[in-house]
Amino acid sequence: MNKILIVGACGQLGTELTIKLRELKGKDNVVATDLRGPVDLIADGPFEKLDILDKSQFHELIKKHEIKEVYHLAAVLSAKGEQDPQFAWRLNMESLMTVLEAGKDVLKKIYWPSSIAVFGQSTPKQNTPQNTIMDPNTVYGISKLAGERWCEYYYMKYGVDVRSLRYPGLIGYKSLPGGGTTDYAVDIFHKAIAGDSFECFLKEDTSLPMMYMDDAVKATIDLMEAPSENIKVRSSYNVSAMSFSPAEIASEIQKFYPNFSIKYAPDFRQEIAESWPSTIDDSIARADWGWKNAYGLSELVETMITHLKREIVFD
Ligand code: NAD
Numbered sequence: 001m002n003k004i005l006i007v008g009a010c011g012q013l014g015t016e017l018t019i020k021l022r023e024l025k026g027k028d029n030v031v032a033t034d035l036r037g038p039v040d041l042i043a044d045g046p047f048e049k050l051d052i053l054d055k056s057q058f059h060e061l062i063k064k065h066e067i068k069e070v071y072h073l074a075a076v077l078s079a080k081g082e083q084d085p086q087f088a089w090r091l092n093m094e095s096l097m098t099v100l101e102a103g104k105d106v107l108k109k110i111y112w113p114s115s116i117a118v119f120g121q122s123t124p125k126q127n128t129p130q131n132t133i134m135d136p137n138t139v140y141g142i143s144k145l146a147g148e149r150w151c152e153y154y155y156m157k158y159g160v161d162v163r164s165l166r167y168p169g170l171i172g173y174k175s176l177p178g179g180g181t182t183d184y185a186v187d188i189f190h191k192a193i194a195g196d197s198f199e200c201f202l203k204e205d206t207s208l209p210m211m212y213m214d215d216a217v218k219a220t221i222d223l224m225e226a227p228s229e230n231i232k233v234r235s236s237y238n239v240s241a242m243s244f245s246p247a248e249i250a251s252e253i254q255k256f257y258p259n260f261s262i263k264y265a266p267d268f269r270q271e272i273a274e275s276w277p278s279t280i281d282d283s284i285a286r287a288d289w290g291w292k293n294a295y296g297l298s299e300l301v302e303t304m305i306t307h308l309k310r311e312i313v314f315d
């Protein structure tokens, strides 16, 4: 059993991935780390404060816990990245290089997520292929594209077993998103359940690729468990589950809350969203390691509402 360390474990994805990995591998084999926290949901297992920009602290923890696998999730996301592009570049790139370097000797496997943000204005918007034009226009997208190239480079040059997925917008009920362009698709549920109307920062017909968190966690673990010879893409795999616009998700929510209302006040995130694909071709992930999503839009909406309502009742 490889002992695992998760960087950025208190974030939207990290919280859920930590819970699942501990369930599968045993609590003591999964060390959660973050700048902040621990958040309540992951406070039941090993936790260390870590600033991933502090290389020596990272190496000390790898040594102390005899870590062989790292899931590196810490990043500044698309919308937040535009507030301080220099810092977003520094955090997203420097941290990846630290982890990749550790892959040359001490680590056996690394997971690092990319994003649909690697695509840009000139990328085909429908059924975006695995290999296509990539001209991202956010610092986040540029850092993810550069990161993908570094991952492939470290695999080809040094044999580092690093694996990656280009997630679409992730939607879950256990944790809140941290500064992305797809965050509205989580926030909308919290408003609907509270009986409030929702002001959306994207236009009503802006369709983006999205994924329910359980599917994202499953894709991640399936990719990491797949035999190395099945992983033929060493930059990052396209993965997809559903696509919808704000108007489409609102109308699905109205099936549960007929009085729910939405209005639109697009801001700077509209331009980011318009540069991203609407739908993704993930046939290579499906063929190489058997990726398959379980949730579409109606299952997502029903699941989110059921769980969030339950949480409010118990609070
Ligand atoms: P998030 O912002 O919710 O969480 C990131 C976590 O990293 C936070 O808990 C934060 O405290 C931590 N962190 C920040 N700086 C740190 C540092 N210096 N050292 C240690 N920890 C630090 O992000 P997320 O949504 O959970 O995303 C996780 C990863 O998945 C990111 O790489 C992101 O680019 C990628 N991704 C996410 C989505 C999505 O929709 N959430 C989509 C595509 C890709």
Ligand code: SER
Pocket: 077, 078, 079, 114, 115, 116, 117, 140, 167, 168, 169, 170, 179, 180, 181, 182, 183
């Ligand atoms: N959900 C992420 C964002 O909006 C995509 O990487 O930034």
